[in-house]
Amino acid sequence: MKYAFYPGCVSRGACPELYSATIEVCRILDIELDEESLKGASCTGAGVLQEKNLRLGDTLNARTFAMAEKSGNPLMTICSTCQGVMSQANERLLADPEYLASINEDLKEEGLEYKGTADPKHLLWIIAEDLGIDFLESKIVNKLNGLKLAPFYGCYIVRPTKALGFAENPGRKQALEMVIESVGGEVVDFPGKTLCCGFPILTINPENSVNMVANHTIDAKDRGADAMVTPCPLCHLNLDGYQPNAASARKREIDLPIIHLPQLLGLALGISPEKMRLNKHIVSTKKLLSELVISP
């Protein structure tokens, strides 16, 4: 299947490893990425721009949706935050035809019009819904037997459930656990998996943000997790980048690698860790990779 690829700001910024892992994984999963159509698409606003001007955020996202429509390919995201902000914008745009028409007025000059058919989908959902878990399993060359993985969704891919279409797609609630199990991992369940990582207040209230990192990583670690896996690069940035701060705040070792979803898939699909830049994390993945029992 072919998708109009929306990489988001972070995979082109502080998380280049997410970009490269995605490209590699999609190649093996026969997901053809249209990397051209959304090259001129803007940031979603991440909910921050929306604090200043909600309509502005909706217009920018309608522009991206119109570009995807024009390409004829469904839109694929790889960031929980991009996904959530797009889904919420789409819900508002589709709920009110007059609103959509007035937004389209502002897109006219560029020759764009959002007709209302975009259905932005995170790679996680694409795997669970469009490709199917059976298909994923058929492509696995290395079952990650013995790997204990704590899922960490990121707020925007679990709430608000209405905008995210959870009622129509009930599998979305457990999609990450499903993927973890299908690659041979063991799910380490913990209550923090759908809570906030603290990233949005990183520069506003660093103490609270680091406390959130500490709570989640320590809880998962104490429940036996070898690593945490997330479909959200913002969660990754905070849980990985600020884990040393969390460890010193709690005066204990944590040492829990934070793996991007495509990196986890890549390990099972036989992509080399170096290619997915697993050696480029703040919390080292070295021990994890050396201990990984890979069985064909």
Next chain:
Amino acid sequence: MEVKFNVRRYDPESTDTVAHFQEYQMDMDASSTVLDGLIRIREEIDGTLSLRCSCRSAICGSCAVKVNGEAGLACNTKIVDSLSENGNTITVEPAGNLPVIKDLVVDFQPFWEKIRAVEPWLQPEGEEPETEYLAPDEDMLHLAGVVSCILCGACVSDCTVMEVDSNFLGPAALAKSYRFVGDPRDDSAQQRFKTLNESGGVWDCTRCMKCVEVCPKGVAPMDRIMALREQVMESGYTNTNGARHANEFTNSVKHSGWLDEKKLVIKSFGIFNIKAMIGLIPLVIRSQRAGKVPPIFHKSIPGVENVRRIFEKVETKK
């Protein structure tokens, strides 16, 4: 149908003061509510179980508890909707982020203190009218959602910031503040903004949407907090990390079409905030070593002039 209730028990006056789960099994109608079950436990199985409830109709807001880990009113949570994930077991715990007095009963004192802190009463100025203060219907319409709050505490229970910071005013109090800021009869908005701009105010929310999801009355506290952020900035309070963050984020998208992460971090803390800049050094070194740094030169997206034009068009509409 056979239902197993797994209820969190705690009694500071008993010999066993450690919180623990206790199981109760009984035959229930699938259409009955979690509250029906809890009342039956208390009346038919175990009279020592303490819980709060009154109207049984989602009006009084007394029976907020956590059902399967998520806050809600026990009286409008159906058994059949609570069983889906855990087979025939329903886990019930007291509301979070408030001290437990006994079993499912929590102490609301900290909740009321925060509500009181936002001065939830009208503060009009000028001469008192001869009759009551009147407000045109159309000016009150936007408050219809927020006045539906029944002060049940579900949003406070599941607030992810209150979990780590008891100083945060929290979703219930901030939504209440929005209700008065937005009331045309109130004249103290500027003073209210000053309080909301302080530590523990609007900027400490993480935008996790937990409060929006668990509120049984559609108050959408987080959306109110975001609206307050906009108003606080518009009223001139821009000298906070939060306001700088929102402004710089927007500027970055306006000028290049996407986010300049380096600049955002520096500008949010404030470039002359020496302590924060020094504090960033270890992170910068760690990130450099791992190769996790955004490109040195932040290039604009192709066709950025179209994004800028949208900004100009939409910003002038405000």
